[in-house]
Amino acid sequence: MHEQPDYCPQPDAKPTATNTAVPIWIVVLTLVLVFLGAVYFDRHSGWFDAKVYGPFTSVEQLAAYQPQSGEAALAAHGKVVYETVCGLCHGSDGLGKANQAPPLAGSEWVAKDLVSLARVPLAGLNGPIQVAGHDWNLAMAPMGAGLSDSDLAAVLSYIRTAWGNKSSPVSEADVKAARAAISGNAPSATDLAKMTPPERGHEVFKKYGCFQCHGPDGKGGVSNFNAKTAEQVPSLVYVADGYNKAELLAFISRGERVIPRKNPNGPEPPHFMPKWGGIVTTNELSDLADFLFSLKPKGEKLDF
Numbered sequence: 001m002h003e004q005p006d007y008c009p010q011p012d013a014k015p016t017a018t019n020t021a022v023p024i025w026i027v028v029l030t031l032v033l034v035f036l037g038a039v040y041f042d043r044h045s046g047w048f049d050a051k052v053y054g055p056f057t058s059v060e061q062l063a064a065y066q067p068q069s070g071e072a073a074l075a076a077h078g079k080v081v082y083e084t085v086c087g088l089c090h091g092s093d094g095l096g097k098a099n100q101a102p103p104l105a106g107s108e109w110v111a112k113d114l115v116s117l118a119r120v121p122l123a124g125l126n127g128p129i130q131v132a133g134h135d136w137n138l139a140m141a142p143m144g145a146g147l148s149d150s151d152l153a154a155v156l157s158y159i160r161t162a163w164g165n166k167s168s169p170v171s172e173a174d175v176k177a178a179r180a181a182i183s184g185n186a187p188s189a190t191d192l193a194k195m196t197p198p199e200r201g202h203e204v205f206k207k208y209g210c211f212q213c214h215g216p217d218g219k220g221g222v223s224n225f226n227a228k229t230a231e232q233v234p235s236l237v238y239v240a241d242g243y244n245k246a247e248l249l250a251f252i253s254r255g256e257r258v259i260p261r262k263n264p265n266g267p268e269p270p271h272f273m274p275k276w277g278g279i280v281t282t283n284e285l286s287d288l289a290d291f292l293f294s295l296k297p298k299g300e301k302l303d304f
């Protein structure tokens with residue numbers, strides 16, 4: 001007979017399960033792993049975007065997502081310039097607006113040789129013209145004079161190929177040549193640097209054709225049928241009395257689309273103040289304001 005070792009369980013002992021708390025480090029580790037997983041998903045996945053996970057159904061569809069180059073890119077950029085600078089008058093559809101601007105869609109002007117076409121946005125267009133068999137007698141300021149060669153090439157290419165127009169696109173070199181042919185007598189950069197700000201501002205006034213509506217040297221006299229301001233585009237000789245420089249720059253940049261009518265039931269006046277922000281550069285605007293302030297006859301107090 002030998003003794004039972006004392007570590008032996010009693011024969012009637014049964015295994016039991018008790019409730020013990022999960023160790024805190026497992027909880028923390030799980031949370032950290034979930035967090036890191038979320039960060040990884042955030043950085044490396046496309047958030048289930050159809051463009052990442054969706055199957056392409058055609059080569060055209062895939063091509064539409066590729067970065068564009070050449071003529072397609074030129075036309076796409078031209079559309080942006082068009083909507084910003086020209087579309088307000090000629091319309092997004094290129095159909096123009098009655099009593100405001102002739103159509104560009106189907107216009108023989110758009111199909112003309114490049115120097116004749118570029119002359120319109122660079123030098124403006126005044127007086128009676130025919131477009132697709134209809135008479136127009138309005139004025140367009142040189143709305144494109146402040147655009148770079150590449151922006152102008154893009155916008156002209158756009159109007160020559162959009163809305164069913166079928167003329168050749170225009171290159172930057174074409175625009176450079178046309179600009180040189182048109183602005184032969186404009187002062188050079190060295191000439192401009194020697195001028196005082198009001199003198200430079202006078203050149204800006206001529207460059208953008210402000211005189212077409214505000215008269216030579218801003219003295220007024222241009223008729224604007226049914227406008228409340230004596231049926232004329234206002235003279236600018238006394239703007240120094242109505243605006244300080246910041247206000248004047250803000251007004252010119254913003255323009256004024258809706259011209260108050262003399263007879264409220266009469267037609268919309270043909271001339272409105274274009275929005276010059278983004279067309280006239282910041283330096284030019286400052287010189288322009290100095291020029292306009294200098295118009296006020298000497299001897300009268302400038303109270304701004």
Ligand code: HEC
Nearest residue numbers: 086089101102103107109125126127136137138139140144
């Ligand atoms: C503030 C309004 C206005 C803006 C902005 C404007 N135009 Fe015009 N455009 C006119 C008017 C008005 C005429 C007609 C002038 C006339 O009767 O002699 C015209 C005429 C034309 C013509 C010749 C006639 C025709 O319909 O084909 C072309 C080309 C043209 N504009 C292109 C442009 C381009 C390009 C831009 C932008 C860079 C532009 N215009 C911005 C008002 C505008």
Ligand code: HEC
Nearest residue numbers: 141208209210213233234239252256259271272273274276
């Ligand atoms: C297509 C015609 C047209 C052109 C081009 C034009 N303007 Fe105007 N401008 C107007 C009209 C119309 C008004 C009157 C706005 C109103 O009644 O609210 C006006 C108003 C103004 C005023 C405010 C005058 C006042 O007494 O409050 C200033 C300043 C001005 N224009 C400056 C310019 C400058 C600078 C340019 C050239 C960069 C220019 N305009 C080109 C039509 C034009």
